[in-house]
Each structure stands twice: as structure tokens, then as C-alpha cells.
Amino acid sequence: MPRRGENIYKRKDGRWEGRVLKSPGRYQYVYARTYKEVKEKKKLLQEGITKELPSNTHSRCDAAKEFTAWLHGDLTGRVKPSTYESYYRCIVGYVIPFYQEKGNEQISLQTTSDFSCRINNHEGVSVSYRRKILTIYKTALREIMKRNKECDSILNAIQMPRKISAEVQAFSVxxxxxxxxxxxxxxxxxxxxxxxxxxxxxxxxxxxxxxxxxxxxxxxxxxxxxxxxxxxxxxxxxxxxxxxxxxxxxxxxxxxxxxxxxxxxxxxxxxxxxxxxxxxxxxxxxxxxxxxxxxxxxxxxxxxxxxxxxxxxxxxxxxxxxxxxxxxxxxxxxxxxxxxxxxxxxxxxxxxxxEQKKKAIGKLNAMYVMHTETPLLTVKDSVTVA
The missing domain is CATH 1.10.443.10 (Intergrase catalytic core)
Incomplete structure (x- = not known):
């Protein structure tokens, strides 16, 4: 069965569909009759795209080490301790385990897109916390890759989950x-x-x-x-x-x-x-x-x-x-x-x-009702006969 973040789905016609990110906002699709077949096709396509785009890889060292070094660098002196704790929890709890699971791959367009997809599909955390994780991930990437010419392309691969406006919880009077x-x-x-x-x-x-x-x-x-x-x-x-x-x-x-x-x-x-x-x-x-x-x-x-x-x-x-x-x-x-x-x-x-607008309109409605209950002067009534 497909795992979250794989970008493999079963279509209504019974076939399996896989998609691979070629560039920000552009995907290439593969199809097969079984999950195993489409996964293999997707893997071959990914390998081909990676060979075509060698410059999209940040080649200093593996990603897990990059993020660890970022956390333990001068960050503690630049942000509040409470902010640093948020960064620490997101990077250590989500980002580093992802890259370690990937075999300590380097930062690339594909791994960035895969991480973004995994967090977006993570049902265990709220939408607001998913956005927080990806925002911190993006901040870290921007600083780690600030001298890399492909930085903007890789950052654009991060797709933020749509905000869900929840009604605020307030006490009644x-x-x-x-x-x-x-x-x-x-x-x-x-x-x-x-x-x-x-x-x-x-x-x-x-x-x-x-x-x-x-x-x-x-x-x-x-x-x-x-x-x-x-x-x-x-x-x-x-x-x-x-x-x-x-x-x-x-x-x-x-x-x-x-x-x-x-x-x-x-x-x-x-x-x-x-x-x-x-x-x-x-x-x-x-x-x-x-x-x-x-x-x-x-x-x-x-x-x-x-x-x-x-x-x-x-x-x-x-x-x-x-x-x-x-x-x-x-x-x-x-x-x-x-x-x-x-x-x-x-x-x-x-x-x-x-709700306040509704009350205001209600007052206007009451004003109209009050006016209609009061007899209106006709043009004839308003003319003074000499």
C-alpha cells in the first residue's frame, strides 16, 4: 500500500498514478496497473530527472548534518530561547528524521518537495502546526543555502497547507x-x-x-x-x-x-x-x-x-x-x-x-419598519394652496 508523501494514488479507473516533481509547480506522471509497477516506474523517472538536474543538489554534506549544524551554530544568540525551542522541536522532531530515513540524502529539489508533501499529509498534527513546521524548515533552508544559486527554486518547492479559519472560542456574557x-x-x-x-x-x-x-x-x-x-x-x-x-x-x-x-x-x-x-x-x-x-x-x-x-x-x-x-x-x-x-x-x-454588521443592518431594518408605519406625506399634501 502507498505511504504518505510518496505521491502515488489509485485512480477511479483502477489504475495507479505516480507523480514526480520536475521543477517548481511542474510534475511528470506515470501510470501502471499495480502499485508495485507504478512505484518502480516512478523510481526510474526520478533517477532520470536527478541526472538531468545535478545543480539542484546542495553538495556540501548530507542534509541531516546541515540542519544539525544550523541548530547548533549562532542561532541561539540570534533568537529568543522560546523561539529556539520551537526551531529545535521542528527540526529534531520532523526534518532530521526525514532525511535520515532517506539515507542522509543531500538537500535537493526532490527531497524538499517530498518533505513538504509528507508534512502536508500528516494527519497527526493540526494545520497550523504543519504550517509552523514548514515555515521553520523554509527558514533553515534559506540560511543553509544562502550562497547556492538554486536556493529560490528549492524553496519554491515547499507548498504550505491552506489555512483553515476556525471560529474563536469565547465565553458568553x-x-x-x-x-x-x-x-x-x-x-x-x-x-x-x-x-x-x-x-x-x-x-x-x-x-x-x-x-x-x-x-x-x-x-x-x-x-x-x-x-x-x-x-x-x-x-x-x-x-x-x-x-x-x-x-x-x-x-x-x-x-x-x-x-x-x-x-x-x-x-x-x-x-x-x-x-x-x-x-x-x-x-x-x-x-x-x-x-x-x-x-x-x-x-x-x-x-x-x-x-x-x-x-x-x-x-x-x-x-x-x-x-x-x-x-x-x-x-x-x-x-x-x-x-x-x-x-x-x-x-x-x-x-x-x-455579527456586529448583522446587528447594524438589523437597526437599519427597524428604522425602515418604523418609517413605513408612519403615514408619509403625499406631494398633494405638501403643497400649500394659496
């Missing part, structure tokens, strides 16, 4: 009220951070990284300047993972957010119990809250409030949804969320914006 009531009644003051997320839209790592010095009580604002994440520890002599405190996701994520009056009042009350301005808010110590532990606390809160389980990020989606329902313009919302551009906000919350 009723669910939000139930959660807020549970938070206020909870003796665990760490829960107030969840309330803060509901009314500012900050991310899980960002709320874990907040310090008292980040809140300006006089101006009524809060600044987001750091984020906390748990990442792989590459020092094998120590723990497997470590807490990493770093800068937010992008330069746009470093932002100042106005705080509602009721949140400022709650923060003032809590601050009276805390002394050190340099301490993290959620832990009241010099050590930040572990995002994984805070996620677990949130799940317990959902159970206690009898609200359906959702990921922590649903709070951020809820903030954006409520903001749109209240008529906050998209540019302002985008800046509060820390998105790099408005188009990201538009793409994520397209469904919520559509």
Missing part, C-alpha cells in the same frame, strides 16, 4: 458573569489576575510576568514589558525545563493599557497587603508564576463556576469579542491586544465583526 462572581468570592487572590485578563486581553505569559511596578495608579494604566514561559532546558545536567522571563511576542506587544476603575480599586486593595514594588503580582515574590500552574488554577476555577472547559487563551478572545460588541474600533482593539497590524485582528475576529 452569562459564562463570563459566572466566572467573575467566582473570582471575586475566591479566597485565592491569584484569581484576580484572570479578572485582569478579561478586561485587558493580555496573554497568559504576560499576566504571569506582571510586577507591581508595571501599574501606574495615578495615571490608571498598566504596561506590558515581559512574558513568562516554560521552555526546554538544553543543559542536560539540570532540570528538563526552566522558567524563562523575556520580552513579549513582538515589539507591538510591548504596550500601555488603560485600566478600568474597578480593577484599579481591586489592585489598590491588594497592593496594601504587598510591600515590594519589584515583586511579581501573582506570586508576591521575586519569582514569577509558572504559566502551566496558572492554567491549572484557571481550569479549577471553571469547574467551580460550572462553566465549560476552555483554554486560557479564550479569555483574550472574550475580551476582543466584548470590545467589538461595545463598538470599540478595530484599530484601538488591535493596539490593546498588541497585534503587529490591524489585519491580524481583522482575520481572527472576522466572525465577531460579521
Amino acid at each position: 452569562k459564562e463570563q458573569r459566572m466566572l467573575e462572581r467566582t473570582i471575586i468570592q475566591s479566597p485565592d487572590k491569584r484569581c484576580l489576575g484572570i479578572l485582569l485578563c478579561f478586561y485587558t486581553g493580555i496573554r497568559l505569559g504576560e499576566v504571569c510576568g506582571l510586577k507591581w511596578e508595571d501599574i501606574d495608579f495615578e495615571a490608571g494604566t498598566m504596561v506590558v514589558t515581559r512574558t513568562v514561559s516554560r521552555i526546554k532546558n538544553f543543559d542536560e545536567t539540570k532540570k528538563k525545563t526552566v522558567l524563562y522571563i523575556g520580552k513579549p511576542k513582538s515589539i507591538h506587544s510591548v504596550r500601555k493599557i488603560p485600566l478600568p476603575d474597578f480593577l484599579l480599586e481591586l489592585a489598590r486593595e491588594l497592593k496594601m497587603e504587598r510591600s515590594d514594588n519589584n515583586h511579581f503580582i501573582l506570586t508576591n515574590s521575586e519569582y514569577p508564576m509558572d504559566p502551566r500552574k496558572y492554567q491549572k488554577l484557571f481550569q479549577k476555577l471553571l469547574t467551580h463556576a460550572s462553566v465549560k472547559k476552555r483554554k486560557f487563551h479564550a479569555i483574550r478572545h472574550t475580551f476582543a469579542t466584548r470590545a467589538l460588541e461595545l463598538g470599540i474600533d478595530i484599530k484601538t482593539l488591535s493596539e490593546i491586544l498588541g497585534h503587529s497590524n490591524v489585519s491580524i485582528t481583522l482575520n481572527i475576529y472576522a466572525h465577531s465583526m460579521y
